[in-house]
Amino acid sequence: EVQLVQSGAEVKKPGESLKISCKGSGYSFSSYWIGWVRQMPGKGLEWMGIIYPHDSDTRYSPSFQGQVTISADKSIGTAYLQWNSLKASDTAMYYCARLYSGSYSPFDYWGQGTLVTVSS
Amino acid sequence: EIVMTQSPATLSVSPGERATLSCRASQSVSSNLAWYQQKPGQAPRLLIYGASTRATGIPARFSGSGSGTEFTLTISSLQSEDFAVYYCQQYNDWPPEWTFGQGTKVEIK
Numbered sequence: 001e002v003q004l005v006q007s008g009a010e011v012k013k014p015g016e017s018l019k020i021s022c023k024g025s026g027y028s029f030s031s032y033w034i035g036w037v038r039q040m041p042g043k044g045l046e047w048m049g050i051i052y053p054h055d056s057d058t059r060y061s062p063s064f065q066g067q068v069t070i071s072a073d074k075s076i077g078t079a080y081l082q083w084n085s086l087k088a089s090d091t092a093m094y095y096c097a098r099l100y101s102g103s104y105s106p107f108d109y110w111g112q113g114t115l116v117t118v119s120s
Numbered sequence: 121e122i123v124m125t126q127s128p129a130t131l132s133v134s135p136g137e138r139a140t141l142s143c144r145a146s147q148s149v150s151s152n153l154a155w156y157q158q159k160p161g162q163a164p165r166l167l168i169y170g171a172s173t174r175a176t177g178i179p180a181r182f183s184g185s186g187s188g189t190e191f192t193l194t195i196s197s198l199q200s201e202d203f204a205v206y207y208c209q210q211y212n213d214w215p216p217e218w219t220f221g222q223g224t225k226v227e228i229k
Contacts, residue, residue, distance in 0.1 A: 037164075045156075045164065045207055045220040059216050062121070095163055095224035104211055106154030108175065 002026040004096050004111035011085050011117045019082040019117075020114045022096030030054040031075035035068060035100035035107065036081050041093045044053060050099065086118045122146050122210055126221035132229040139195040143208035146173035148188045155184055156194045158223075159204045165214045166205075168193065195226075203228055 024034065035050035048084050049060040052098040053072040060070070069082040079096055097107035123146040133139045143153070149168055151171040156164040165177040168184035171191060181196040209223040 044223045045209070047159075047209070047216075047218045047220060049161055050216060061217055097163075100166070100169060103214065103216075104152055104171045106156075106166055106209060106211055107164075108166050108169075110165070 002109045004098060006096055006111040006114045008116040009117070011119070013120055014085075014087055014118055016086050016087055016118075017082070017084050020094060020116065022079045022081075022111050024077045024079070024098065027098075030074045031045075032101075033105070034072065034079045035069075035097055035101060036079075037095045037097060037098065037107070038092045038093065039062075039113075047082075048115075049055055052103075053079065055080070055082075066108065072089075074085050086116075090116060090119050091118045092116060121217050122149060122213065122219055124208055124210055124219050124221035126206075126224045127134070128179060129222070130225045132227050133198050134229045135200060137229075139198055139202075139226055141188075141193040141195075141206055143193070143221050145189045145191075145200040145210055149153035151187045152210055153184075153191050154211065155182075156207045156209065157202075158207065162185045162206065167212050174209055176215045179194070190197060195202040198226070202226065 009116045030053045033050045036048040038046040051058045051070045053074040072079040077082040098109045099105040100108035125144045127142045147155045153171045155168040158164040172184045181195045205223045206227045
């Protein structure tokens with residue numbers, strides 16, 4: 001069974017750094033692109049970027065380029081989303097999700113979400 | 121960036137009735153269009169990909185159509201579990217700047 005299990009909720013202060021994780025199981029982690037989606041409170045879904053764990057090829061939405069870092073460790077089947085300096089506007093639910101097949105694909109499996117709260 | 125516009129924002133439907141949701145792209149996305157369902161407190165679930173192919177385990181009452189810039193998701197006979205928010209997403213370009221629509225909330229009439 002394909003599963004994506006994300007790390008737990010985080011409460012941080014503005015300016016702090018953060019790295020959240022997404023562990024895949026039940027499939028060949030290296031062989032599927034995996035991405036991140038933001039959902040701000042009460043709002044819609046925003047596509048942030050994707051990574052191919054096999055070679056760490058990473059693509060970002062222009063809206064998130066330079067704001068976050070997506071990475072993956074294929075040896076432990078885990079993808080990451082990282083901030084160097086959080087802002088209050090980063091408060092959101094963050095989902096990881098796997099691309100269904102190849103590079104032009106929707107997300108077929110999703111993690112349960114990680115709630116990030118940034119508040120002074 | 122391709123802008124995806126969904127309409128209506130909210131759709132009030134009685135159980136057993138048909139629901140028709142629309143999604144329009146600001147430029148052609150061919151058939152590289154997916155629909156997702158999201159219920160409160162849950163992650164989104166893939167319903168339709170390739171504009172018209174149901175994902176694994178999705179009931180036949182869900183159908184998708186369209187290509188290019190105009191797409192439709194139809195729920196033929198709404199069940200209680202179908203009341204949720206629905207998002208379309210294009211995945212047409214590379215390098216990817218894939219985008220979601222703003223969502224349509226299907227609520228009980």
